[in-house]
Amino acid sequence: MADVDLATIAGVRRYLANTRFASHTINALTGGFANFTYRIYLNDLFEGKETLVLKHAAPYVAASGGTMALPTERQRFDVEALRLVRKMYADDDVITVPKVHLFDEEAHVMIIDDCGTDTRTLKQLVIDEALPQTVAEEIGTAIGRFLGRVHAWNKDTSFDMDIFSNNEVGKTISILVTYGRLISTLSGRDNIAALADPGLDIPEGKLAVISKLAETRSREMLSATEVLTHGDFWPGNIMVSLRREPEGSTLRLEKLYVLDWELAKAGLRGLDIGQFCAEILLLQRFYASRWEETSTIMRSFLLAYRGGSGSDEELARVAIAHVGAHLVAWTPRVHWGDKEDTRKMVAEGVELLIGGAEGTLAWLEGSLVGNLV
Structure with missing residues (x-):
């Protein structure tokens, strides 16, 4: 159905009309960036379900209105990863x-x-x-164990890494959106308003260390072949279902769903860990009333991950440096708070990058990923 425009609800309805997924109501879902995503309300139950979700991968970023190209092959990695995880869980x-x-x-x-x-x-x-501490701990622990198992699948003799090793688009995107723009962000070349007037004035010595780290990490990301990584592992890609006990006072964790595996690829474990921790850190800093919950999620996540893999200094260095890279590359591009607080987070990101590259073991143990070592 080449003439169907799946960027519209009318087109989706026409696409589904003569299938077992024909639907009487279709709603576009917000929050996504790359794809057109819809909740479809089925005419007839499918495996007992009244609703499903349809994702369409156009050859461009959906949020760009067609101005930013993005290969459609990304969806194949999403599907293959979802099918693989379903076999494991x-x-x-x-x-x-x-x-x-x-x-x-x-x-x-x-x-x-x-x-x-x-x-x-x-x-x-x-x-x-405001989450109960027991729920926050359960969430962090479940996510840490989950990620640890994903990263360990390459040790299973039945696991075939070939398809994920070939996700060159995923590798390229992951490099470009973080390490590929660290120096241009810090030097002012990207003309980001929050970091201008005045500029950051990062010492040349620190810029040199960050530049070298960015080059090294980019090469490692391109050459990685062994470990399956999610590639976009952050709290926005994890859905949470909660339930209240009959008396209405006790909140319980019902289910967690990990979504959007389009960047699933052979990669570096520390990048998944670092991205998750960076986003939890941002929630902690910009929503001060959630300090306890975010601290509990972070700590339980790292301890649960370490419980499956053991202490690992090099992993912790990659992870903490990636927290820094994420703070530098993303905080000034996604609205979190005012200019002053944004600049503080970028400056903190610089120090984490330097610490990941040159910090002592004692510094690493005292860092926010210290629970990995």
């Missing part, structure tokens, strides 16, 4: 991924389970609600 696990019901590679459409209208991203949940 049972439906009654507290953390899982949506089941893939359709993958139309020609139309670039996938239809997956709906996580539910009552779910929120972990980022939004932390912003919205």
